[in-house]
Amino acid sequence: MSVAIEQQVEGFQKLFTRLKQEVAKVIVGYDDIIECVIMSLLANGHVLLEGVPGLGKTKLVSTLSDVVHLRFSRIQFTPDLMPADITGTNIVQENAEGEKFLQFQQGPIFANVVLADEINRATPKTQSALLEAMEEKTVSVGKQTYKLEPPFFVLATQNPLEMEGTYPLPEAQLDRFFMKLKVDYPTLASLHTILNRTTKAQEPQVDRVLDGPQILEMRKTVKAVPIARPVQEYAIRIMMATHPNTEFAHSLTNKFVRHGASPRGSQAMIVGAKIRALLNNRVYVSTDDIRSCALGALRHRIILSFEGEAERIDPDTILKGILEGIPEPS
């Protein structure tokens, strides 16, 4: 019995590593980002990548879609983009007898991997078109509800909010992302590699290493990893420490946070921690796993107060303070 578990863990690690290696053939210097993106895919979550233009966010997503054998679509969010442009619409069709009827024309959301490029350039109305799809994995058009084919994975990129022509994502929308990953400028060494790879005649080619059923199987493995209650409580305490003016609130939270993370935040931490445990060849979740996932899972779920905004407080600073302040469970 336990031999099967060990094989399962080993298989998971192999696939994950292979997937990562394939993506890393194209994307240089963002190992952590790649790992988190793959973790989100295997955790049945969505990822929001934030960074200035030109850092390879879109390339990362397109590479990932190349590596996994899944249907990929890309939506370029612009201010004039309408919800129907994403979800699809009923269009009038005529049959052989000349009768006219309405037929649903699927939008780009009907894919396994959706790249929502520059999501914050669209209006909040259009952004909200993704809400149902991301959480319920369904799309409602008119009176009809269409189920999205699993696995469904949204990778959104956004420019920092300070940039012109951007609309901040609604809190509800942000909460639906499993992780928000910050893409920083690459290092000097990484830039050398990037230039070497992209300025040559031959660009690196990636292989498809994973298909839909394998991803679903891996998701099952992740969910099977047990978590002890004290470790789970640790995750909950971290999440609750982001709630201002409560028993568990951290001092930084009370000062700079308007709204803390939702239970989705602790879900994200725990699922991410389970994947980390498997990657570390463990069959249980440790507090270290929780800590390593806390920033990515919670940073976009913290809404800063006026004081926080005024003082340009980074949610990561608050979260680091919380992680330092909460003792490990005994």
Place this chain on the structure above:
Amino acid sequence: MSDRELIIHFLEKAEKRVRSNKRFNDIAVTLAIAFVFPVVFKLLDLFFLFRGRTVVTVLGLWALATIVWIFVKLHGKSPLNQVAGNIDNKARLNDQLKTAYWFIQNPRESQWVDAQIRHTANAAGKLRLDTLFPRRFPRASYLVGALLFLMVFLNFIPVSLNYNWLAGHAAPPFRLSDEERKSLQNALKLLEKAKAAENALIAEQIQNVIEDLEQGNISQEEAMKQLQELQEKLEEGELDAENMTNGLGQMAAILRQSKALQAAAQQMGKGALEEASSQMQILNARLEGISPADVQEMAEKLQLASERPRTGLQDLARAFETTSAALQRGDRAAGHSGVDRIARELKSLAEQLADQELRSKAGDEIGDLVEALQDSDAQEIAGESKQAGKQSSQSKAGQPAPGEAGEAGENAEQQSGQAPEQAGEGEAAGGEQNGEGGEAGENPGGTSEDAADGKGGNSFGGSTKSAPLEGDATALEVQLQKEALKIEVGEGGEKPAEDVEAAGERERSKLDYRNAPSNLTPAQKDLLNQDRIPWQSKQLIKNYFEAVKPTTQTK
């Protein structure tokens, strides 16, 4: 043994090890903290000298508290989940033991959980408790050792006022000063020299009193009382001795008129009774060669000297009388025997007087000791009175506090037996400072010296000035003002007024009162001597007489 049992067993073993290490460390830390107290206490003892009872009580309570503290700290076991967490941290197991223990405590049907427990059991089997929790000597134990060493060192510091607690010594409740001890030693030496058997008993009694005082069995007041009684006992025979000396002088004056007895009489007159005894022996040897007229003269003078003998000289007088009778009868053998008896009597008297002299000196030493004790007692009371005065003036904010001052003054007077009435100025000053200063002045606010210069008049007056004065302040000087005495007018006209003192001087008796012959028996004298002045009042009376002493003589 299943994996679960293996993990539990390992955790229990680890818990025992952790507990024993923790206990060892806790004991060391507790002792390190606890030992600071006796060290500080001992340091304070070097300056404030705690009594044995205080030391035993405080150290006993400290020891009890330390034991209770250690017991409380050592009581109880650590929960296994804590131990598991501890091992996870030490062995960097990433919460493996902790989560496994949780799954053991909260079992569930899962292959994953089983796998985790199996992995954990394997990992636990590889762990070595000796490596994880080595038995080390706690750092605090070095501190304990240092404090112990310091404690021992402090006890053995060679300072006169340091008492070695470790040897069971502590400061006595009372300690004689060097001067007082010297007086005591002198008195005891003198008593040792004296031959009377009673002296040994008195010496023992004195030693017992001092011992009781030092051990706190009796109060200083009681000790002074007892010492004074012993002093009086020692000086009891002083009056008799003087009387005897005078009597011997009178006898010598009579005997000197005899040619044969002249040499011996001269020695008697000088008080050299041993010499006189020798002279008598010489006389006895050449008694045969003395002319009958001289013998007759000798017999007459001996008869005359034997009349109305002073107390203590009866035996000698009887010897004189017997010898005189024998000589007058012409019984030379009886004469020899009588002269020999006189010599022996004189020798005996010499010893008796020498003994009394030693006793008197010893009595003086004891008197000095008592006075020194009185002074120290008075100083203590003065200190207390000053404090009371301060409190009084603070509490009343400048208002007079008659009740307190009066009570305190009386109380202090009762305790000290001092009599600062002579401090006329002091009283007056007290009166100026405080409405009740007159009463307050009665308390022996200071030592006799203070009282003498008027400083001790008012200990309670403080700096208050608003107290109303009840008439003019009185001073002893006023009372001692010489009263003019009108003398009778003679024929030559009116004589100027003469003061009482001058009148008294004119009529002063030439006879020392001590030489006035007394018909009282020794028993009667003893009875009279027992009616002594209460010791509390002695200083008062002494001071009074010091104060009324004529100024010219004082100066």
